[in-house]
Amino acid sequence: MSTPKPSAPFQGRALAEVVSELTEEIRELYTADEVPWVIGYSGGKDSTAVLQLVWLALQGLPADQRTKPVHVISTDTLVENPVVAAWVTQSLDTMGKAAAEQQLPIKPHRLIPEVKDTFWVNLIGRGYPAPRPKFRWCTERLKIKPSNAFIRRVVRRHGEAILVLGIRKTESQIRARVMAKHEKRRVRDRLSPNGNLPNSLIYSPIEAWGTDEVWMFLMQYSNAWGHRNKDLLTMYQGASEDSECPLVVDDTTPSCGDSRFGCWTCTLVDKDKSMTAMIRNDEEKEWMRPLLALRNELDDVSKEKETRDFRRMNGNVQLFHDGVIQGPYTQDARQTWLRKLLEAQTLVRRIAPESVRGIELITMEELHEIRRIWVFDKHEVEDTLPAIYEKATGEEFPGRPLDEQLVLGAEEIDLLKEVCDGDDIHFTMTRELLAVERQHRTMTRRSGLFKELEKAIKKGFYENEEDALAFAKRKQEIRNTAPTYVTLNEEITDAPS
Template identity: 65%
Template sequence: MTRNLPIRPVTRSAFDEQGFAGTIEALVAQTQRLYLADQVPWVVGYSGGKDSTAVLQLVWMALAGLAPEERIKPVHVISTDTLVENPVVAAWVAHSLEVLQGAAEREGLPIRPHRLTPAVADTFWVNLIGRGYPAPRPKFRWCTERLKIKPSNAFIRDMVRAHGEAILVLGTRKAESSGRSHRMTALEARRVRDLLSPNGSLPNCLVYSPVENWSNDDVWTFLMQRPNPWGYSNKELLTMYQGASPDGECPLVVDASTPSCGDSRFGCWTCTLVEQDKSMAAMIQNDDEKEWMLPLLELRNELDVADDRHLRDFRRMNGSVQLFNGKSIPGPYTQESRERWLRRLLEAQAWIRRNGPDYVRSLHLVTVAELEEIRRLWVVEKHEFEDNLPSLYEAAIGEPYPGRPLDEHMPLGPETVDVLREVIGDDRLHFEMVRELLDVEQRHRTQARRAGLFESLEKAMRRGFFEDEADATARAEQRKAAMERTPAEDEPDPIDLADGYVRRVDAGANT
């Protein structure tokens, strides 16, 4: 009798040919040769995760094995903090950079850590709460470029401008995904120097990936067998990954059927590009001491609404109405929604400070600089001169708002808003239009030349003259139809007719 046994894939290790010690020794020697080959500065990408930690350890080991007079070229270690990272991971990385800097100075190694953050105007909360951008989606992924790519690219470009070239050392691995493997293989074909691939988006920047052929298990084997040389604990790193795994386990891998540890992905706790934040949910589930993160998970889930039309304006950011399948395409969050998100964020911050462990008692989910920029956007660009942010802050935090006064930007104030609401009632569109018209007029009043006044007034009226969303949709349909036909020679422009700037009159009417 023949039995068909299940076929299990053979898992290959990067240590198979030379053994663990031989492979590590060869990689260290290879890294030393590349380091000594030229004067091009190195930039090591460090996230605090397992892959970047393994790469940084290899670089450290390579530098430590060189004579002091050979350690001339600086090695910059950059870590990008999006300001919405998982707080546990963010604290881990920040402390790791401090320990790394101290150890490098003691050992005389030219390693220089840098914590990079996005510009205030690019942060997550400034764009979502300040400008009203909806929570990121795969088709509107506005966050990655602003939060992660721009800060690191700016640093690397500075290196290239100063030195003409830079070598980026990354922990990217082909085993991470088939897409990653395909991209790395394609870039390998364009190599002009051994082991250094071109960067797809940064000119004069080469990429060195020392662990490109390592598997997930290879990374953990290295981290567990070689202690962290700058004094941080790789076992604590393993524990952090273990806590972020749904089953709470990181088993010993004995065959291909055994699940591996370290598949968890740490990222922004606000991320709505995934269905759910499995790592944060697992941390809360597996560790009672992490329950203080529950308000973050709840807020993230509130942001991740499948249909958020009720939270957003039916007009686009510039006030126009665009249609898709006969419906208006929703624009930014309304003022009410933006104020609600800010209130929820500040309440979560206050709750964590009161109920969390000691190391989060001074946690800032949103910085004062971000609050100041949000306030400026609301008052100056969105003409919300009632200036509700300070009162929202004081109600949620229970402390006076720490920002500076904005009197010079508020020719009108809350009293004017109260009068407007009494006169206009619940008509939100007309209230916003009149408020903007008043604000525009007041801002131009003190100018010697009131250039641009009429254009600004016209924009305000174009944005707010609709009766409601149904009226705006109907007008957009009329405008679309008007643009698709050619008028007769003596006929008014159909777009002017659709916009209401020109009206038809009876032929016999008196003019």
């Protein structure tokens, strides 16, 4: 039985012919209207190929026809693989200078999530557990919101936008199905409606290319803005996977954690194969070991019971089979994650090469927001963050003391703990009751005070997790055995008047 021959690149056509045809198509689309373009750029092979094609096409236009802006957006989640983050940042800087020198209307933009949406503010600040496939809270906040917000601003300003992406049908079966679905509603060749953003179209010039064809183009056509494509290939060769994170504008895009271009904190996959391979293949990247170790700790599900509260974020207890559904990270766990993160940052800054010696695993803005959440939202009035920072980094925390805003000082906290005699639930309930009353004390109208006090008491109602589990089971039994008229009465009582 003969082995089937692999298909020739570009179906046997010459690369120069394919590139010439595509750049002409790009020029026609670009000059057809005044709708601005937004190119999604991750720094990987596919987005680089697309941007390079657009760049070549614009170079072939007379200066008076380069009239509308081409925005190049790159979303930095602030927890990107540090090697790739440095590559992309440098690429954007080089790109901006080259575009200005060549008089091209290409404008690079580095987008970041709002501080309230960042990974560490949600995990360490609010206590969100490490992301899982069934609780993928990170993608929307870190990637979708920043890119979609930028595109919406362009649409508001110009009425429409064309989003240019390096998506390809051969990336995955899911990607192929999504693209085939949108193809049926196309208004022009390769222009598909965007199902998530009104008044925007998606243009995918290399949608039919395979991985080998992308690399063939990149190796034979030099990078138009002076960032060597051979260096990009070298970066890919350093890891086991060669996929990339495209611009994410919806939640159908798969996680990129097992690729070179994912977040180093990603727990949506079993292992971070790319960072592991980078460390194994290159001694100069040994400095990333503390990051990999922390990521693996976040992914350790065996410790979730001891690190997470038995109550949900709102204080409720939810049953699942014979146990409770674990809630957010406990105060102790969040403090531990912060300490380990700051220790990893301190160690990396000491052992890393000069080029990444000033790395920020967590920004000062995030630390201030985490401190605010702990003290004022969670009522953890001990205000432990400055001390954790100082012990982990050896530096004084650059933030103002909160003594005047705290309901209890250090001596009062110690006394309260002594009175509660090791009962952590009652200690945190009493601490929250005092903090809530303090917050409402200065208000002209103290509306909402009793609701907040009741909420705190409900959270501290239980003796321990076993008591909460027993209570939830009794409540469920009563609900299951209650006569129908009780349910009807509840519905009538709850119905709007």
